[in-house]
Amino acid sequence: MRRRAILVLLAFLALAGARAAGDEAFQREFDYATRTILCDCGCSPQSVHDCACGRAEEMRNEIAAAIREGKTGAQVVDGYVARYGEKIRVAPTASGFNLLAWLGPGVALLLGILASVLILRRWKRRSATEEAAAPVTPPAEDDPYVARLREQLKEYE
């Protein structure tokens, strides 16, 4: 009797566990799909997950139904892409030509930093040679008024 009770309890726990795991798997696949697919309400580019319009609610229900039927999130996304084309993804995949969008800005900025360092070093070299060549005294002002103004300006800096 007691053994049976334990068995029943264990079976119950196993079932509950499986259900929890199922819920978790559902949530994971559902999240993946809704965060990848674009809401086609035509407002701003927002994923089905984020968008607040009525259309997003319908699409969430569609996607939930598809996943309950046993599809994975990736399969649902593939289905949408097959039907509507690449543009139904909220962001382009990081492959092929799209890599330009994913990596281009980063590469450009790194090159920019490199270029800046080179420019700075050239400026430094140039001012070093200029300093060596030029006389130490500043160029004389021919107009005393202008000279005074320059002095004043310096004071305020």
Add this chain to the structure above:
Amino acid sequence: MLTVELGYYGLFVALLASAWASVASLLATVGRERGLQQSAERSLLASFGFIVLAALCLEVGFLTNDFRLDYVFHYSSIAQPLPYKIGALWGGQSGSLLLWVLILAGMSALVLATNRAKNRALMPVVTAVLGVVVTFFLVLLNFVESPFTLGPARGDGVGLNPQLKNYWMMIHPPCLYLGYVGFTVPFAFAISALANRRSGDLWFRTTRRWTLFSWFFLGTGILMGSYWAYIELGWGGYWAWDPVENASLMPWLTATAFLHSVMIQEKKGMLKIWNVLLVILTFSLSIFGTFLTRSGIISSVHAFATSNIGPAFGVFLGVVFFGALALMILRLPDLRSEARLESVVSRESSFLFNNLVLVGIAATVLFLTTFPMLSEMTTGRKVTMGPPIFNLVNIPWALFLLFLTGVGPLIAWRKATASHLRRNFLFPAAAGAWVLLGLFFLAPRAYLSGFGELFRSLASLDVAGAFERLKIFYPALTFSLGAFVLGTVGLEFKRGIHARRVQHGESVATALARLVWRNKRRYGGYVVHVGIVLIFFGIAGSSAYKKEAVQEMSPGEVFEVDGYQMRYDGYHLDAMDDHLGAVTEVSLFQDGRRVASLEAEQRFHPNMVFPELRDAFLRAKSLSGGDPAVYQSAVARLYPLIRELEQGAGREVKTPSTEVAIHASLSPFAPTRFGEDFYLTPLWVDPQSGRASFRVFVNPMVNFIWFGAFVLVLGAHLAVLPDPRERKRLTATIALEERAVA
């Protein structure tokens, strides 16, 4: 009515006047004819007067419900509350253009008035540039998009898009336009300086406050727009990288770069070409922003108005940008740098990197925004650029920028020695490091496994995966870099106060006040930096630790989410102004203690063009205040009526919207929740049973964004206040220039 004709012809006369102003001032530059320039300035003022007249006439149209006017018909209705009738002026395309040109002409008048006795050599070209821009917009308003187009007489109007009926939406566009338009002034002075071969400091010293003013309004305009999106759109976020949002961010970024790099030109005579280029870029991007908002070339939530002004704008933009660029290239010899750089480790170079990153982010945003067109042209495939890619690609650079914000103020001009670096950076760097370590030890395993996953993604060349894995490090990096920046700012204040106390024997408070008051520009700038750090904190906290849930509930049920218990108490129906709605009443509890009662509403805005619906709605509305039961059932009957009409018409006869309910935790006694929002919005409500589906967001730290905005406003105000030192510098520069000409 006469006002329509008055407005229509007013715009035409304004066009003639501004066209003459452009021509006459251009002639004045050639002939140096004093009389011509005077005539040009007077006609630009006259143009302003007639634009004011036209705008007033359109407002009269709104206030008197003159639905013969197409524009009034589309953006107003009899039931529309008064403030929204006034604000409907910028609810659509042609009215927005009218507001744009109104602001620009007003600013032009101000420029002319303040420069009557100075900058005379620059003024003809300045007048010409302002005149040409005003003329362009007036051409559009007269011949392409007139706000005074008449239609048949109509009993009532369609009304403003319900999402625009919000306090912040009423002040956000004018604020943004003040920013966009304001950049025309520094642009005009830069062009004039180039054309007149006077590319010294004069042009930007004269326009320093104009630039700051425009930068400030563009920035606050953007923040107001975010706030509006947050409380109105109901998706729990404040920034969606919508093309039009991007369009406003880009000129703001280049303007920020300009505000910094101009300091190097002031102090060191370097980067002259770069500064002119930045002003040209900023103005072109402002025009581009208006073009994107108004042309509908990229579909977006902001395209509340779209039409056929695209080509005209494209041509104008091209002329402005390439014309200005050509002039700059022609004048390159004048812009030769007086530069000498003593060390790569100096404030000059830190500013150069700051500029690089700011312009780099602007360029990235531009590139990503226009990438769908590029992709379609090259591969024939349409792609969507949604928020994920913008966030992932931009965050690393934003963090680098945050780092530079800390470095810039503390590193010495010219050359930073090792001991100088140690003295200045030891404390802030330690602050940053402590925060980083602290956050690491809060969840060491998560970070270590994050590293592992990152390297695995990198090894398998999974680009999107690698970007995704980086996300877990961003909040910690943001908080630590933020602490570093706050440390540097704190150190600057501490040193300044200390110096004053030693020198003048002042108390801490007096020393602080005098320190800031005597160097408004510098310390205002630091305060702005603090605001930016707070905004970074808010963004990091609310995007990394956001929790959300969707729950269907009947009245009386309780739902728990992230330590909050929400009890759905009940609901009532309401017909107000121009909408009907179901108002849900929710009590919010924390640890069994009631902390707030919230009301979130699901609204329908009926289309008043259907007489049946209109009458039923007005009847229900008139019952308000009487017997509640009768009133409730009258409103409830509107729902089936709407469904019936929709089935008959085959299209929507109402526009839905939601009113979000927000509870902000601002108590200092719950520090972990400080700045957090509980954000509630109904997805749908059944008018019969009251069963509703709620979407709940818990947004930690989100209020730091708005605190940061407040601090930023404070700092910008400080920096723009009149400063005797700045005035002396300007007077001296003007005197120097006048002398050089004579």
